[in-house]
Amino acid sequence: MHPAATIDTNRFGAEAINLKNAQVQKLVMILLGIMATVLVIPVVMIVITLIQRGGPAISWAFLTTFPSNGMTAGGIFPALLGTVWLVAISLLASVPLGVAAAIYLSEYAPQDHWLTRVINLATINLAGVPSIVHALFGLGAFVAFFHLGTSILAASLTLAVMTLPVVIVASWESLQSVPQAFREACWNMGATRWQTIWHVVLPNALTGILTGIILQVSRAAGETAPIMFTGAAFFLPHLPSGVMDQTMALALHLFTISTQVPGVPDEIPFGVALVLFGIVLVVNTFSIWLRMYLRSKKKW
Amino acid sequence: MSSTTLSVSKISVRNLTIRYGSFTALSDVSLEIPPNQVFGIIGPANSGKTSFLNAINRMDMMRSNMQVTGSVHFNGVDVRSWRNVYALRSKIGVVFPLPVGLPLSIYDNVALSPRLRGLTDKTQIDEIVERSLRRAALWDEVKDRLTSLGSLLSGGQQQRLTIARALSQDPEVLMLDEFSIAVDPVTTMRIEDVLKELKQQMTVILVTNLVQQANRLADQTAFFLDGRCVEVGETRALFDGQVRDQRTNDYIEGRFG
Ligand SMILES: Nc1ncnc2c1ncn2[C@@H]1O[C@H](COP(=O)(O)OP(=O)(O)O)[C@@H](O)[C@H]1O
Ligand SMILES: [Mg+2]
Numbered sequence: 001m002h003p004a005a006t007i008d009t010n011r012f013g014a015e016a017i018n019l020k021n022a023q024v025q026k027l028v029m030i031l032l033g034i035m036a037t038v039l040v041i042p043v044v045m046i047v048i049t050l051i052q053r054g055g056p057a058i059s060w061a062f063l064t065t066f067p068s069n070g071m072t073a074g075g076i077f078p079a080l081l082g083t084v085w086l087v088a089i090s091l092l093a094s095v096p097l098g099v100a101a102a103i104y105l106s107e108y109a110p111q112d113h114w115l116t117r118v119i120n121l122a123t124i125n126l127a128g129v130p131s132i133v134h135a136l137f138g139l140g141a142f143v144a145f146f147h148l149g150t151s152i153l154a155a156s157l158t159l160a161v162m163t164l165p166v167v168i169v170a171s172w173e174s175l176q177s178v179p180q181a182f183r184e185a186c187w188n189m190g191a192t193r194w195q196t197i198w199h200v201v202l203p204n205a206l207t208g209i210l211t212g213i214i215l216q217v218s219r220a221a222g223e224t225a226p227i228m229f230t231g232a233a234f235f236l237p238h239l240p241s242g243v244m245d246q247t248m249a250l251a252l253h254l255f256t257i258s259t260q261v262p263g264v265p266d267e268i269p270f271g272v273a274l275v276l277f278g279i280v281l282v283v284n285t286f287s288i289w290l291r292m293y294l295r296s297k298k299k300w
Numbered sequence: 301m302s303s304t305t306l307s308v309s310k311i312s313v314r315n316l317t318i319r320y321g322s323f324t325a326l327s328d329v330s331l332e333i334p335p336n337q338v339f340g341i342i343g344p345a346n347s348g349k350t351s352f353l354n355a356i357n358r359m360d361m362m363r364s365n366m367q368v369t370g371s372v373h374f375n376g377v378d379v380r381s382w383r384n385v386y387a388l389r390s391k392i393g394v395v396f397p398l399p400v401g402l403p404l405s406i407y408d409n410v411a412l413s414p415r416l417r418g419l420t421d422k423t424q425i426d427e428i429v430e431r432s433l434r435r436a437a438l439w440d441e442v443k444d445r446l447t448s449l450g451s452l453l454s455g456g457q458q459q460r461l462t463i464a465r466a467l468s469q470d471p472e473v474l475m476l477d478e479f480s481i482a483v484d485p486v487t488t489m490r491i492e493d494v495l496k497e498l499k500q501q502m503t504v505i506l507v508t509n510l511v512q513q514a515n516r517l518a519d520q521t522a523f524f525l526d527g528r529c530v531e532v533g534e535t536r537a538l539f540d541g542q543v544r545d546q547r548t549n550d551y552i553e554g555r556f557g
Contacts, residue, residue, distance in 0.1 A: 110364050185400040185462075187362055189413045189469055190390030199412065204403055 050274045057271025071235060071257050072264045076272055078239055082247035083279075085152055086227060087220045089243065090159035095213055097160075098167030102209075105168070106175035107197055120172075127165035134162040135226040143230050153243040155231025162226050163216040170212020174205040207294040214287035218280040224251040234260065250276050310335040310473060310503040311356060315370035318351045318360075325351045328370070329529040331522055338495060338504040340518025340535060342511055344557050347524040349507045353475050356505075357392045358385050375472075390417065393466025397478040399458035401450035402465075406433075406442050409450040409461055413469045428468050436464035437494050456487030463491065467498075474498060475505040480513065492517055511552055515539050523548045 061075055068074035105123075109116040138158025148154040178201050186196040224232075233246040234256045240247045250272060258269040311333040318326040326348035333339045341349050351366075358379055360366040372379045374388065382388045390413065402409050410429045419425055429446070433439040438460040442453070450461050459479055466474060476495075480488040495504055495517055508514050514521045515535060522532040523545075531538070531548045543549045550556055 112364060181396070181398070181400045182402055185394075185396070185402060185465075186412075187359065188357065188389060188392075188394040189416070189465065190386040190388075191416050192386055195416055199416070200402060200404075 047277075050270060050277055054267060054270030054272075054274035057267040058274060062271060063275070066237070067235070067253075071261050072268075076250065076253060076275065078236060079248040079250045079253040079272070080275065081239065082152075082232065083221050083250040085240075085243075085247060086156050086159060086232075086249055087217055089152065089156035090163060090220050091213065091216065093157060093160035094164045094167050094216070098164050099171050099209060101164075102168045102171030102175060103197060103202075106172050107193060107201065123165045123168050123172075127169050131162055131223050132225040134158060135229055137161060138226055138230045149244065150229070150233075150246055151231045151244045152240060152247050153231070155227040155247070155249075156243075158226045158230045159220045159223065162223065163220055166216055166219070167213060170215075171205070171209045174208025174212070175201060177208065178204045207291055210294070211287050211291050214283060214290070218283045221279055221283075222251055222276065224249075224255050228252055250279075308335075309333060309373070310375065311505075312373040312376075313356075313370070314373075316352070316355060316372060317369045318348065318355055319367045319369075320363075320365050324527055326355075326524075326527045329524075330370075331529060331532050333503060333505065334520075335503050336499055336501075337519040338499050338506050338517045340514035340521035341505065341507045341524060342509075342514050342521060342551070343524030344551070345509075348527045349524050350477055352524070353394070353477055353505065353507060356473075356475065357389045357394065358382075361385065390469050391472045393463075393469050393471035393474045395459070395462050395466055395474070395476040395479050397481045399455060399462050399482065401453065401458045401461060404450060405447045406450045406453070406461060407446040410464050410468045413465065428470075432464040432468040433461075435467050435494065435498070436460045437490050438464055456483045459483050459487065460491065460494075463494065471502060473503045473505065475507070477507045478509045480508070480510060488513075511554070523551060525551070 063075060063080060064077050065075035066077055101123075105116065105119060109119075135158060138154060138161060141161075142148045142154035142157045143150055146154075148157075182200050182204070183196050186200055187193075191199070227249055231246055232249040232252045234248075234252070236246060236248055254269055254272045254276065257264045257272070309332040313332070314330050316326060316329040317324065329348075329352065341352065343349055354360060354363075354366070355368045356372055356374070356379065360368045374382075374391075379388060402412065404412065407429055410432050411425050414425055414428050419428075430439060430443075433442065438457060441457060442461075450458065453461060459482070463474075463476075463479075474495075479491065483491070492513070495506065498504060504517075506514065506518060518535045520532060521535040521538055523530045523538075525547060530545050531543060533542070533544075538548060539552060541549060543552075
């Protein structure tokens with residue numbers, strides 16, 4: 001080594017490398033920027049189309065009245081209400097079950113046991129099953145086997161089966177992200193597993209669990225296949241009187257009036273799509289806001 | 301013989317062997333830990349010190365691959381015959397190598413253990429929190445911001461917070477596992493002073509990576525090496541070179557580590 005001299009050349013060498021790195025860095029940034037922009041284009045175009053063509057249909061009456069003239073005019077009230085019911089009941093079933101299952105899998109089940117691994121794997125795969133498969137399962141299980149008939153209950157439970165694995169996976173991941181050291185500290189001071197979960201693990205996993213659940217709202221609201229055979233009807237002249245009745249639903253209504261009914265003015269299906277899109281947008285925005293809010297209060 | 305030794309020892313360990321699967325982390329350790337002393341454990345990394353502590357408060361129950369044979373008696377009772385293992389653990393405070401500030405306020409960190417035991421009276425909890433923080437030499441630094449997050453404290457303060465948390469259990473035994481690894485020297489000295497005070501009221505087991513820390517604090521010291529307890533003796537004697545095994549001397553003198 002030649003002390004002083006090398007240090008100087010190295011310094012210049014390093015600068016040269018830095019310059020090249022800076023150029024690569026710029027290039028990568030531009031490329032990634034272009035890709036991100038490309039991604040935004042379809043979304044923006046969809047929004048513009050929906051607003052341009054569906055906007056004129058939207059009014060208070062559109063949201064609060066029944067369809068009329070063989071669904072070629074009027075509003076979407078029963079479908080809107082039906083979607084709210086279906087989503088609410090499905091979450092009522094899938095959330096407690098899913099969170100409980102996730103707590104068991106993450107906190108109680110022996111982690112290196114083959115059965116735990118099989119259940120984890122099954123859950124992850126179930127989350128990726130196409131919704132039409134859930135639909136057929138719901139038809140067989142709830143409509144036929146449990147004699148629920150085609151009803152709000154059967155359709156909601158089918159949606160619950162569809163959302164359950166995702167609720168489990170999302171909750172499991174948030175539970176796993178809580179540092180093991182927290183649990184160890186609690187156990188060592190004489191806390192039971194449940195005390196540890198209740199006082200330390202759950203409060204710190206709540207953000208992730210909630211976002212996971214909220215994202216399922218828009219998924220359940222948007223699906224057509226799982227409800228089509230199990231409890232959603234093309235058209236009903238009355239509101240359902242209970243969970244054993246059938247109901248209309250937004251997603252199916254959109255499908256019906258765009259493909260099955262002739263002579264529907266264009267703005268109505270676009271209006272329905274706009275409402276559906278609006279629901280998804282509101283729910284997702286809320287979930288992002290909630291995540292940011294809770295994360296700003298994150299404690300480690 | 302056993303009944304007499306059991307009654308003088310706070311913790312009495314017989315033929316303790318700890319395995320993880322087929323790997324033996326600690327084999328055939330027998331030693332007596334008398335009450336109101338600082339019992340030091342020294343030894344290089346992976347010699348089985350942490351596993352030893354885990355066997356005392358039955359943390360093997362929480363680790364599926366950890367098997368313990370032999371016996372540990374606490375106050376003369378086999379820890380495996382304690383019906384309520386949570387009560388056993390609450391009598392033994394533990395301090396980890398890296399401070400674990402739970403994501404709670406300073407107050408709630410210290411109040412957690414009394415609350416878990418079912419205490420709800422605010423004035424009583426206040427009292428425990430203040431006393432624990434005082435004993436851990438942290439009260440003066442945090443008394444004006446008890447509601448701010450424990451994890452925002454400095455490393456040294458957090459370690460004293462975990463000591464305060466352990467003390468809030470009103471433990472009979474305090475086990476410290478290499479507590480000074482992430483702590484500055486000044487704080488280390490303050491904590492050492494705290495420990496000298498504490499041993500009046502409780503038994504302290506001090507696992508340490510600093511040989512001189514054992515020399516300063518421990519009444520007796522055990523030397524662990526490769527999963528065996530090579531030597532146990534009066535700290536003074538060991539550091540004066542009165543050792544049965546030459547390796548003890550070599551380790552103390554810093555010839556390996
Ligand atoms: N949960 C575990 N599973 C498998 N091996 C472990 C586990 N915990 C510790 N060991 C092993 O046991 C040996 C002793 O570890 P430990 O008791 O942590 O030693 P020390 O605290 O003296 O560094 C090490 O070789 C370590 O790898
Ligand atoms: Mg260790």
